[in-house]
Amino acid sequence: MVLLSVLTPVLALILCLVLGFMLVKSRGTDATSTEQNKGATKGDFRPWVDQDLQDDTEIAAEGEDDWVDSREVEDLAHVPYSPPRYPEETMRQRSKDFYTLMNQRRSVRFISPEPVPRQIIDDVILTAGTAPSGAHTEPWTFVVVSDQEMKSQIRNIVEEEEEVNYRQRMGDKWVHDLAKLRTNWIKEYLDVAPYLILIFKQTYGILPNGKKKTHYYNEISVSISCGMLLAALQNVGLVTVTSTPLNCGPQLRLLLKRPANEKLLLLLPVGYPAADATVPDLKRKSLNEIMVHI
């Protein structure tokens, strides 16, 4: 409330609208809301916030260890496996080239509206789908959005939630940094990029008998899959920025009509970089900083 006194009336109005929208939205949700509000540090007016952020499947002690060794999979016949073997010199060259290519990847927020062939997106998703997963559950759903109206709705949800996030967590910096922060919750790329890929993790599956089956390590599996997706995008010269839309998961899940076992993990806008794209001039850690050899 202290903050409100320094806001312009227009901003106060926007805040009221956001709050109003949230109240309306929260009534329409099927959420078992109140006990799951751990994450909200200030204000208790966002009853659905964080409902989808909980994922304690990873800490269960009964997960599969070796990911091909699930009881489902171990009953399968084994077949010989002999992938291509490269001469050592070729290996060295391929290894160096791949690193060089991947090292050019950057998270890019300035994405061109230029259309991207749909086949490329299909291939990239297929590539992501080759990732290993705990007990071969393949616990991922890739929602590819190219519809302009849907992209706008997603942008609205993310920006409204982001604005609240920034206000809440940066309360004490608010007065000084308003202009700067504003650039942080405005996500133009969300309706400019030709594609948005929303990556959902399936926290459990439904067995033929109707029972739920926990997908162990689903978050790790889906994140690994995202790593392969990023490699595939980089390989064709497309860009993205890996984002984890804070607290928007439940709303986006409802908007995209995904079932309750799916939780939004990552949102990636995908396209060609804008002609005037820039990236922060950051460095990566050196090999010695990330690797220990024993």
Add this chain to the structure above:
Amino acid sequence: MVLLSVLTPVLALILCLVLGFMLVKSRGTDATSTEQNKGATKGDFRPWVDQDLQDDTEIAAEGEDDWVDSREVEDLAHVPYSPPRYPEETMRQRSKDFYTLMNQRRSVRFISPEPVPRQIIDDVILTAGTAPSGAHTEPWTFVVVSDQEMKSQIRNIVEEEEEVNYRQRMGDKWVHDLAKLRTNWIKEYLDVAPYLILIFKQTYGILPNGKKKTHYYNEISVSISCGMLLAALQNVGLVTVTSTPLNCGPQLRLLLKRPANEKLLLLLPVGYPAADATVPDLKRKSLNEIMVHI
């Protein structure tokens, strides 16, 4: 205890040795042990179990949203970014070829002891290090083990813990499936593969003033990085199996002398496939099963 009655004396002896080893080990640990034993469903003799499996940083509500937008990074100068642009036909071909290559990847447990050039491993780790991370924290440590004695110790720890896991969780199937299960906790590849890569997530960092700084989304970031590592291995014709050694994290962390902020996330044995390598004859989901287009 019911189980013991059906075990052969030899197996009972092994069990006693395992228990004894655990008791000895647990005294040598600096663990704050007892309250963190959530995961163990039977038996309370593994005080350090799961101490490292807890990671609630992902459910905090204050993580960064857009991963390049951290407050550290936003103060950096921006520089133009113009990655190579491929003609559409080239893109299509590259995209198809990359999918074909990645689709040949399988989790392989039969790894040849044949040496692998060290430069390849360096390149693969460097490639993993190009992954994006929350607030550009790069919260990963790749411990590469080629020392034979260390590999044997790792194998011992993993197999001992695995045996307990299998006994505890599969109690009712024990009598019938002993022979079959046994193949599950024996992990020959752990001291046969020329390299083991143990991937640690850094759950927090230490600021210059000595304070801890939570690494938001560290598990997602490190898993994405692992996805890029898998792609890099596949690109040079090496194989691995993605494993999450259940409950071994704390022991392996101590063995490898990693600091307390690092938790073991994944363990990957790396090498050429054995000449007689086989894989389960499993299928992947189709594009329609993993993708929704809107």
